Amino acid sequence: MNQFENLKTTEQEKIAGSMNRDVVLRTKEIGKYFYEPVKFKVLDNISFEAYKGEFLTLVGKSGSGKSTLLYCLSTMDTTYEGELFIENEKITGKKTDELAALRNKSIGFIFQFHYLLPEFSCLKNVMLPALKLGKHSYEEVEEQAYHKLEMLGLKDQALKPTSKLSGGQQQRVSIARSLINNPQIIMCDEPTGNLDSKNTQIVFDIFKQIAHDHGQTIIAVTHDNDFAKASDRTIELADGKITNHNKRNFD
Ligand SMILES: Nc1ncnc2c1ncn2[C@@H]1O[C@H](COP(=O)(O)OP(=O)(O)O)[C@@H](O)[C@H]1O
Numbered sequence: 001m002n003q004f005e006n007l008k009t010t011e012q013e014k015i016a017g018s019m020n021r022d023v024v025l026r027t028k029e030i031g032k033y034f035y036e037p038v039k040f041k042v043l044d045n046i047s048f049e050a051y052k053g054e055f056l057t058l059v060g061k062s063g064s065g066k067s068t069l070l071y072c073l074s075t076m077d078t079t080y081e082g083e084l085f086i087e088n089e090k091i092t093g094k095k096t097d098e099l100a101a102l103r104n105k106s107i108g109f110i111f112q113f114h115y116l117l118p119e120f121s122c123l124k125n126v127m128l129p130a131l132k133l134g135k136h137s138y139e140e141v142e143e144q145a146y147h148k149l150e151m152l153g154l155k156d157q158a159l160k161p162t163s164k165l166s167g168g169q170q171q172r173v174s175i176a177r178s179l180i181n182n183p184q185i186i187m188c189d190e191p192t193g194n195l196d197s198k199n200t201q202i203v204f205d206i207f208k209q210i211a212h213d214h215g216q217t218i219i220a221v222t223h224d225n226d227f228a229k230a231s232d233r234t235i236e237l238a239d240g241k242i243t244n245h246n247k248r249n250f251d
C-alpha cells in the first residue's frame, strides 16, 4: 500500500465514523408514469435510504429520471406509486398544506437557476423562508441570515441586491437561503451546472461541511462525475431504475 492509499483509508474511516446511520429519508418501491406524448414509466421500483450527515449524489444520463425523482422526494410531486418516508414519518398521502409545512421545516432547496429576487438584498433573500416559517422574530431571523451569509463568505455583500453579484456568489446566496430554517435535508438539482470549476469547488466544500460538521443530509443531482465521485455515496439511475445504489466513493 502506498502513502496515498494510506491517506485514503484514513479519510474513509473519518467519514464512516462521522456518518450516523440514522435514516432521514427512505423510499419504498417508488414508480411513476408520464402519459404525454405516450405512456411510459419514468421511475421504476426506486427503493433507497439516505442517512443523517450524508452527502449523497444522484447521477445518470440526461433523461434517466433524476429530476423527476428529486421532485417526488421534495414532496412537490405526489403522483407516484410506492411510499416516501422522511424522518420515519410516512409522507405519501399527506394533504397539500401538511406537505407545504413539512417542506418549509425539513427540506431546503437549491436550484440550478437560483430564483433569487433580483431587487432584494442578499440578506432579505436569505431571510424570506424564515419569515414565512414565522418561528422567530424579524431581528432573530436577520441575525441568523447574517450568520449563514458569513458561513458562505458573503457577509460583506449582505446589503447588495442579488442582481449585482456574480453567478457564483448568487449560487452561494441561494445555498444560504436553503439553510436558513436549518432543514434536516437539503436537495439540489444540478447546483453547479452553471458554475466554473473554482465556484464548483467552493460549493462542494460547503456541502461537505454541511453534511459532516452539521449532520444535515445533502441529496444532490449532478451530471458532474468528479463532483459525484468526491461525495460520500452515489446512486446511479438509468431508464428510471437504480442501477447502483451503494457506490461508496471512498472505496
Ligand atoms: N412533464 C413531463 N411530461 C412528460 N415527460 C416528461 C416530463 N418531464 C420529464 N419527462 C421525461 O421523463 C424523462 C426523465 O426526465 P428527467 O427526470 O427530467 O431526467 P433527468 O433529470 O435525469 O435528465 C425524460 O425522458 C423526459 O423527457
Ligand SMILES: [Mg+2]
Pocket (backbone or CB within 6 Å): 066, 067, 068
Ligand atoms: Mg434533470
